Amino acid sequence: MSLDGKVAIVTGSGRGLGLAYAQELARQGARVVVNDVDAATAAEAVASIEREGGQAVAVVAPVGSSETAKELVRTAVDTYGRLDILVTNAGVLRDTVLWKMSDEAFDTVIDVHLRGTFTCVREAATYMRENEIAGRIICIGSPTGQRGNFGQTNYAAAKAGIVGMVRTWALELKKAGITANAVIPVAATAMTATLPYFAAAVEADAAGEPMPAFYRHDLGFGTSDDVSGLIAFLASDAAANVSGQAIGVGGDRIQLWSHPEPVVTAYREGGWSAEALEAEFADLVGDNLQSVGERFPALPDELQRPRP
Numbered sequence: 503m504s505l506d507g508k509v510a511i512v513t514g515s516g517r518g519l520g521l522a523y524a525q526e527l528a529r530q531g532a533r534v535v536v537n538d539v540d541a542a543t544a545a546e547a548v549a550s551i552e553r554e555g556g557q558a559v560a561v562v563a564p565v566g567s568s569e570t571a572k573e574l575v576r577t578a579v580d581t582y583g584r585l586d587i588l589v590t591n592a593g594v595l596r597d598t599v600l601w602k603m604s605d606e607a608f609d610t611v612i613d614v615h616l617r618g619t620f621t622c623v624r625e626a627a628t629y630m631r632e633n634e635i636a637g638r639i640i641c642i643g644s645p646t647g648q649r650g651n652f653g654q655t656n657y658a659a660a661k662a663g664i665v666g667m668v669r670t671w672a673l674e675l676k677k678a679g680i681t682a683n684a685v686i687p688v689a690a691t692a693m694t695a696t697l698p699y700f701a702a703a704v705e706a707d708a709a710g711e712p713m714p715a716f717y718r719h720d721l722g723f724g725t726s727d728d729v730s731g732l733i734a735f736l737a738s739d740a741a742a743n744v745s746g747q748a749i750g751v752g753g754d755r756i757q758l759w760s761h762p763e764p765v766v767t768a769y770r771e772g773g774w775s776a777e778a779l780e781a782e783f784a785d786l787v788g789d790n791l792q793s794v795g796e797r798f799p800a801l802p803d804e805l806q807r808p809r810p
């Protein structure tokens with residue numbers, strides 16, 4: 503595996519998962535455009551890559567607008583001469599239940615995740631097509647986008663939308679040899695550190711100890727570094743035939759997600775009136791009604807922590 507000669511942009515890479523992706527891409531030989539809204543973390547991310555012998559440059563700008571997308575691609579091309587890899591990772595949360603969610607909370611999350619992914623991928627894909635580069639687009643989804651989650655209307659919309667766009671881009675960019683995939687990560691970061699369910703794992707990690715096997719294995723929950731190998735693989739020549747996929751990774755686990763498929767198909771000449779459905783719907787679907795939400799197994803007693 504080598505990404506020598508390749509140039510990558512990783513949005514939101516000042517800390518957390520994005521930082522781990524930027525560091526791993528650099529370790530594999532890519533030169534990296536780091537991006538964050540926080541100038542200090544972006545500078546430290548660049549320094550951490552340089553300390554390991556890699557090359558990186560920072561763009562401090564909020565992902566969402568076309569201007570930032572253009573600045574990111576322009577910086578990659580002006581500084582390193584090309585762009586091969588884009589990882590759209592920047593993200594924020596504004597969690598609350600539907601009936602308390604403000605327009606501002608909805609729009610902020612949609613702007614950073616969904617619009618930010620759209621504007622950055624449009625800019626990068628345009629450059630890659632025009633320059634005949636068989637590039638790699640890697641977009642970050644979430645289990646919430648796949649299954650729904652209490653208190654995350656805005657985030658579920660954005661993350662499900664990202665996977666929908668990835669399916670479309672895999673079709674549209676195929677002829678140019680550009681792949682587009684979604685990664686569904688789970689890891690201990692500032693985003694997950696405050697959830698009591700993960701507290702014992704975050705504690706162990708902070709103490710420099712391995713996370714309990716229940717988290718790493720049963721839940722697929724580990725460190726940011728556990729996710730970065732998949733990012734580097736998808737960015738590499740070895741993954742040239744992998745496109746349009748949603749791949750979950752965390753801890754010791756990797757999962758290929760299915761895309762939605764019809765589970766029941768039935769026909770009725772003349773179509774399905776309300777009366778016909780009232781008479782036949784229960785028999786038609788049988789026990790095929792679909793579940794929603796993530797499944798969290800009960801924590802073993804020794805991993806229980808009090809709620810803050």
Ligand SMILES: NC(=O)c1ccc[n+]([C@@H]2O[C@H](COP(=O)([O-])OP(=O)(O)OC[C@H]3O[C@@H](n4cnc5c(N)ncnc54)[C@H](O)[C@@H]3O)[C@@H](O)[C@H]2O)c1
Nearest residue numbers: 514517518519538539564565591592593644688689691693
């Ligand atoms: N941590 C998890 O378990 C998990 C699970 C599923 C999905 N994700 C996704 O992974 C990505 C990274 O999450 P994380 O846990 O590392 O979060 P994090 O909060 O630790 O890091 C996010 C980074 O993005 C930056 N950022 C925020 N808004 C930005 C903007 N408009 N432009 C540029 N940078 C911006 C932040 O400053 C921060 O450095 C997000 O898209 C998140 O939704 C994380």
